[in-house]
Amino acid sequence: MPAAPAADLNDVVAIVTGAASGLGAAVVGRFRSRGARVVAVDLDEGVRGLESDDGVVAVVGDVSHPGTAEAAVAAALSRFGRIDVLVNNAARFLLKPLAETSLEEWDGLMTTNVRSMFLFSRAALPAMVERGGGAVVNVTSISGIVGLANQTAYGATKGAIANFTKALAIEYAPHGIRANAIAPGTIDTPFIRRPLAELPDPEAVLAGIAATHPLGRIAQPEEVADAIVFLASPAAAFITGVVLPVDGGYTAA
Numbered sequence: 001m002p003a004a005p006a007a008d009l010n011d012v013v014a015i016v017t018g019a020a021s022g023l024g025a026a027v028v029g030r031f032r033s034r035g036a037r038v039v040a041v042d043l044d045e046g047v048r049g050l051e052s053d054d055g056v057v058a059v060v061g062d063v064s065h066p067g068t069a070e071a072a073v074a075a076a077l078s079r080f081g082r083i084d085v086l087v088n089n090a091a092r093f094l095l096k097p098l099a100e101t102s103l104e105e106w107d108g109l110m111t112t113n114v115r116s117m118f119l120f121s122r123a124a125l126p127a128m129v130e131r132g133g134g135a136v137v138n139v140t141s142i143s144g145i146v147g148l149a150n151q152t153a154y155g156a157t158k159g160a161i162a163n164f165t166k167a168l169a170i171e172y173a174p175h176g177i178r179a180n181a182i183a184p185g186t187i188d189t190p191f192i193r194r195p196l197a198e199l200p201d202p203e204a205v206l207a208g209i210a211a212t213h214p215l216g217r218i219a220q221p222e223e224v225a226d227a228i229v230f231l232a233s234p235a236a237a238f239i240t241g242v243v244l245p246v247d248g249g250y251t252a253a
């Protein structure tokens, strides 16, 4: 894995949701290695473990509750004095045929995956507008670009996130605020390991999934995190409204 560039984001303050695990935890690590300070948000109390580092404040809460977004913004402003970046990453997964999907499951996915983006963006953007700039990076999925069986509910949330991002980019461009999304292929995190663990031969299924990605493997969280940090950084200053596949060629095929 190539090393991340040296600390060059010392002035940056980022809010990262879903920070206790997988991709979100890798994003926090990549931001910290480049000097950015982070408000790390998660439902999982384990996110508090990140606070052993002075540059991280943890907020425990459900991202679909308005109070969690407000607490994250308040933590960023009171502890670090500013907000430059919002990474909307927290999400739930559901691998189920449409006919077996309950209304509660549908609503739960919409609430966690989509309402959270609305709440966190609405709460964080005023501070960026006041500063005259900022960057939002939303995490969608290849499931939001192509149709995948047993992912009607999950795919609908990820498609919504892709278009939410484009509309946000247009609306906030006059304020110097960029909004982009990344669409990962399969990443080796608990998100994918959990449902696979219920199958008789998870490793064989994982090998099959890897083979559907033209690069012949699934991603490590850090290499997807690098794409998020790139889109959040000044290196992407003229990029907005983009849904960037980080998928080993999955959606190019």
Ligand SMILES: NC(=O)c1ccc[n+]([C@@H]2O[C@H](COP(=O)([O-])OP(=O)(O)OC[C@H]3O[C@@H](n4cnc5c(N)ncnc54)[C@H](O)[C@@H]3O)[C@@H](O)[C@H]2O)c1
Pocket: 017, 018, 019, 020, 021, 022, 023, 024, 041, 042, 043, 044, 061, 062, 063, 064, 089, 090, 091, 092, 112, 139, 140, 141, 142, 183, 184, 185, 186, 187, 188, 189, 190, 191, 192
């Ligand atoms: N892993 C994959 O193969 C894959 C592929 C494409 C896209 N993604 C996307 O990447 C993002 C990160 O997924 P991951 O693979 O790191 O998953 P993960 O399960 O490892 O981490 C997700 C984190 O989000 C938190 N979270 C979930 N619901 C929450 C809520 N309501 N409030 C607060 N926190 C909540 C969880 O506690 C967890 O820490 C998600 O948006 C997911 O849709 C993942």
